[in-house]
Amino acid sequence: MTSVVIMAGGEGTRIRPLTFSRPKPLVPIVNRPILDYIFHRITCSDYEKVIMTLGYLKNQIESYAESRYPDVDFRFHVEKKPLGTAGGVKAASGHIDETFIVLSGDVLFDLDLKSLLNFHRSRDALVTIALTPVEDPSHYGIAILDSEMKIKRFHEKPRPHEAFSKIANAGIYVMEPEILDKIPSGPVDFSKDVFPELIEEDMGVYGFVFDGYWNDVGKPDTFLRANHDVLKGYLKPDPPGELINERPGQFGNIWVGEDVRIGRRVRITGPAVIGDGAEIGEGAFIGRNTVLGSGVSVGRGSIIKGSVIFDGGSIGRSSHLINCILDDGSVISEECVIDRCAMVGRGVEIGPGTVIRSRRRIRDRIRIIPGSLVDSDYLMRGG
DSSP states (O other), X not given: OEEEEEEEOOOOGGGTTTTSSSOGGGSEETTEEHHHHHHHHHXXXXXXXXXXXXOTTHHHHXXXXXXXXXTSEEEEEEOSSOOHHHHHHHHTGGGOOSEEEEEETTEEEOOOHHHHHHHHHHTTOSEEEEEEEOSOXXXXXXXXXXXXXXXXXXXXXXXXXXXXXXXXXEEEEEEOGGGGGGSOSSSOOIIIIIHHHHHHTTOOEEEEEOOSOEEEOOSHXXXXXXXXXXXXXXXXXXXXXXXXXXXXXXXSOEEEOTTOEEOTTOEEESSEEEOTTOEEOTTOEEOTTEEEOTTXXXXXXXXXXXXXXXTTOEEOTTOEEESOEXXXXXXXXXXOEEOTTOEEOTTOEEOTTOEEOTTOEEOTTOEEOTTOEEOSOBSOOOO
């Protein structure tokens, strides 16, 4: 028997404002919560027992998981305070009595979990760490393997002169329940505190290297990339909606939901998704890698490229949005410009003629007066 542990208790501060009102695993990627992509991998591998370690906005995750996946045997463990990756799993040990797989609630991947488990068992390992090649190892734990794929050296978040490898910890593990006895109580991290000691003592820590899709959806640019990658078919499941045939002015893969209204002379270049009940005004342009949620309204003559607009967003006429992110119910007036990696919170109202510079963040329910130039973050502190 094998169970799956999903670590889903973090606050997701790096992609605020999207996580002010929802937990990170429920932030949508191409109109589906991140959690759906993780469960796609779990259900494809036929695992039915899932333990979730929760904290921030726990009730939202419990409610969604149980309603969306009624056939899964869920066990929820709530952390009263942050315990780290290993500490959170240790605290949930009452639900674990067999080999278990550990996943992060904010990492998207296409690794075959059965192959990972088979490798783990073939090595009679205590721990198997999924590893993936990266360009910049400074943000991850890195490893060196011997000819049997046993990890001989491991270092968490190395400085440039310490980077002896570009094979990084993907945050996906297979573990035997005996490891729980080796994790001290309290806040403890697998990569920083547990793995180095196990490797030093030669306790049977192995690495499984895969070069498939992997994305830690922790920053605005990686969040946008995740949306673009789903549209390009790098990650399953496919985008929601019906894939329509090409027609004059509409080229590439375009998924369209129900009750969508598209005006005259609208141009759409896929891949793109248009959610249920969306409306696109006359002469607008929807460019590659754009996601429009349910009920989104795009005014006439507006240009949207590579952006993600959550449900109920409204874009006024002649506005220009490029590679930006708008949360639920945001209202963008006419002739606004929103630049790369800008993030606009839920229910924000932006006055006409406003320019929001790249990488700026605006907290939920802020009103910005007409003609503003936003070149700093708006009230992003606090929860």
